[in-house]
Amino acid sequence: MQKDQTSNAPGSNHIQPFTPRINCICCIGAGYVGGPTCAVIALKCPEIQVLIVDKNQDRINAWNGETLPIYEPGLDEIVKHCRGRNLFFSTDIDAGIRDAQLIFISVNTPTKTYGIGKGRATDLQFVEAAARHIGQIATGKKIIVEKSTVPVKAAESIAKILYSNIDDNVSFEVLSNPEFLAEGTAINDLLQPDRVLIGGSQTDPGIEAINQLAWVYEHWVPPSKVLRTNVWSSELSKLASNAFLAQKVSSINAVSAICEATGADISDVAHSIGLDKRIGSKYLQASIGFGGSCFQKDVLSLTYICEALNLTEVADYWHQVVVMNNYQKKRFARKIIQCLFHTVSNKRIAIFGFTFKKDTADTRESSSIYVGKYLMDEEARLVVYDPKADKGQIISDLREVSSQDPQRVDRLVSVINDPYDAAKDAHAIVICTEWDEFKALDYEKIYNSMYKPAYIFDGRIILDHAALLRIGFHVEVVGKVMKKPVNDLTPF
Ligand SMILES: NC(=O)c1ccc[n+]([C@@H]2O[C@H](COP(=O)([O-])OP(=O)(O)OC[C@H]3O[C@@H](n4cnc5c(N)ncnc54)[C@H](O)[C@@H]3O)[C@@H](O)[C@H]2O)c1
Known part of the structure; x- marks a missing residue:
């Protein structure tokens, strides 16, 4: 990618503020990836409101309670530090979609247990449901980030779903930002990742979206470790x-x-x-x-x-x-x-x-x-x-x-x-x-x-x-x- 595409990053010599700068992130899916990843973003980006939403009420209750729904060394301390400050857990998915400029889709993508590709293909029904939900609720300009692990070209399907039901006042930019954390060492992996990978379209809005997400990570990740590729x-x-x-x-x-x-x-x-x-x-x-x-x-x-x-x-x-x-x-x-x-x-x-x-x-x-x-x-x-x-x-x-x-x-x-x-x-x-x-x-x-x-x-x-x-x-x-x-x- 061209050098000018990274020029707005915090670590760059040519910092130019984005308009508007991201101040609210929503993550759909409060699981092993969505929870720790967005808790670390909340920790490292205190000026950004982070809303983690899930359709599973029990899971959200647990995130808001004393015993978190997942065990991960270091996670408790981070959640307890940020919760109620700039980190919120809720089942109000509509509000999360409405308020955020950037939305992570971090839902489960299990192996299909039925039909064509049974036992091998990825079941994308949860990703599709999340994308449809965003398409119904979103207004204005949104960056949609595919955090779930998906087959190649899934972002293209997400974009089609998002654009299938919207009016002229809405626009989306879909990025791929897969997560490489390993359970058991997730917090350390997130705080000191080997790399952060962001894939996006090579258009001007695509490059701007990539830079926006890079800017979030570059609060704590050295810019040299933030890789930019196509989706x-x-x-x-x-x-x-x-x-x-x-x-x-x-x-x-x-x-x-x-x-x-x-x-x-x-x-x-x-x-x-x-x-x-x-x-x-x-x-x-x-x-x-x-x-x-x-x-x-x-x-x-x-x-x-x-x-x-x-x-x-x-x-x-x-x-x-x-x-x-x-x-x-x-x-x-x-x-x-x-x-x-x-x-x-x-x-x-x-x-x-x-x-x-x-x-x-x-x-x-x-x-x-x-x-x-x-x-x-x-x-x-x-x-x-x-x-x-x-x-x-x-x-x-x-x-x-x-x-x-x-x-x-x-x-x-x-x-x-x-x-x-x-x-x-x-x-x-x-x-x-x-x-x-x-x-x-x-x-x-x-x-x-x-x-x-x-x-x-x-x-x-x-x-x-x-x-x-x-x-x-x-x-x-x-x-x-x-x-x-x-x-x-x-x-x-
Ligand atoms: N677990 C890991 O170590 C790991 C590491 C890297 C990448 N990944 C990938 O990250 C993705 C998420 O994995 P996970 O382990 O966090 O899954 P998970 O099952 O722990 O969490 C997914 C959450 O998404 C919620 N959800 C599903 N559809 C929803 C919808 N439409 N609206 C709101 N909430 C919805 C579920 O209720 C669930 O709580 C998968 O694609 C996985 O392959 C996982």
């Missing part, structure tokens, strides 16, 4: 980023299977791979697979787009990332069953961790759900402990994957709020989430309360395996071939 590059960059990250996880997990078959050690292999600067060490932790609301959905969306564009080989390539991820979860569950003498029927198995990663309460697409499902398929009794996940959510997630027999969850699953109680009388502990507190538990005490032989399956490679072996545990770890415990007298 399609911006939309595709988000999907491609998540596909690359997911691919890295699936690649190291594929290598972990080779390690288990050969005696190589995944920690050593990952360390040596990661020292190569071209590869880098992040996202090279072997595990029971990625979860969360984004990776799988975005890779599937990319796959579907490739299919629609007749790029069959490209679609197949990306789809394999998801295939590998599913394989890893199943492989781990099979290993548990095989180690527990090929039957887990009626055996008590303690599941440590249910969220898809540590430092979040989010269980969406968590690997624990699928490991739990495979074990329930074999009639294991599951006792789940997680420091943050909601008990009702755990049960409902497991019910969802037990659609043929939802009653079996009542029969086989209990959720307990103490890890020692969960492990008592268990045949095995299965580490599904890398919560730090699992490293600090008293495993001697746990061992003494368990059935023998007592097994630990470390699906996140976080425990001190040598210490566990000394205690007497049978230890199984993703990507490693473990020794027998010190007190094991079996001849094979």
Whole structure:
């Protein structure tokens, strides 16, 4: 983009005030992205009123209450600092749309569960509903920012919807501004982003809109990190980023299977791979697979787009990332069953961790759900402990994957709020989430309360395996071939 297009940014040498300068922002969607993102904007831009609106009354009540609807380190302090000052949460979506000059659409974009593209395409019904709502209510000049992750060219559809129902006094400029935050580190990611990406049209009003949004971010983000592209590059960059990250996880997990078959050690292999600067060490932790609301959905969306564009080989390539991820979860569950003498029927198995990663309460697409499902398929009794996940959510997630027999969850699953109680009388502990507190538990005490032989399956490679072996545990770890415990007298 041309240099003059950034000339109004706060960090630029040629600051020219915009007319009118943005003083009110609305965000439609008070979820994991809309809430933290706009709370940080409110914190860093005290002169801007930030209205976060949602159709979900319970969620808004929670944002206005003592216990926020999502757990994210650092979020509570920011919300409590800004709420009532320049940060407001409401279900009055009309008022938000009316008052704001800039509106983020930050609604959910799940994978379609019906019709054409079922199981792969992105379901855009919530984005469309938000755009229609804006089209009905808005007056004057508005900048509409697509914050949700969407397929390439979705902004074009949003613009068509917005313009389908308006009079001459209204005008819109649609931007793409995908969010790259990761749950668990969202506040830090927002305060110190690797980059902020803004895609817009290369017309004068488009460039002005890009500059307006850049001006908001440049209250705290260095201008060199605010990238400007066309809308399609911006939309595709988000999907491609998540596909690359997911691919890295699936690649190291594929290598972990080779390690288990050969005696190589995944920690050593990952360390040596990661020292190569071209590869880098992040996202090279072997595990029971990625979860969360984004990776799988975005890779599937990319796959579907490739299919629609007749790029069959490209679609197949990306789809394999998801295939590998599913394989890893199943492989781990099979290993548990095989180690527990090929039957887990009626055996008590303690599941440590249910969220898809540590430092979040989010269980969406968590690997624990699928490991739990495979074990329930074999009639294991599951006792789940997680420091943050909601008990009702755990049960409902497991019910969802037990659609043929939802009653079996009542029969086989209990959720307990103490890890020692969960492990008592268990045949095995299965580490599904890398919560730090699992490293600090008293495993001697746990061992003494368990059935023998007592097994630990470390699906996140976080425990001190040598210490566990000394205690007497049978230890199984993703990507490693473990020794027998010190007190094991079996001849094979
Ligand atoms: N969760 C993440 O880590 C993450 C990271 C980057 C990008 N994203 C993307 O951001 C988007 C939002 O994700 P999320 O995790 O915040 O979703 P979420 O489900 O937590 O929140 C979405 C919210 O939008 C609300 N909503 C839906 N339609 C609405 C409408 N028409 N009017 C008002 N409110 C409406 C819902 O009630 C819900 O509270 C998705 O596209 C996702 O792919 C998510």
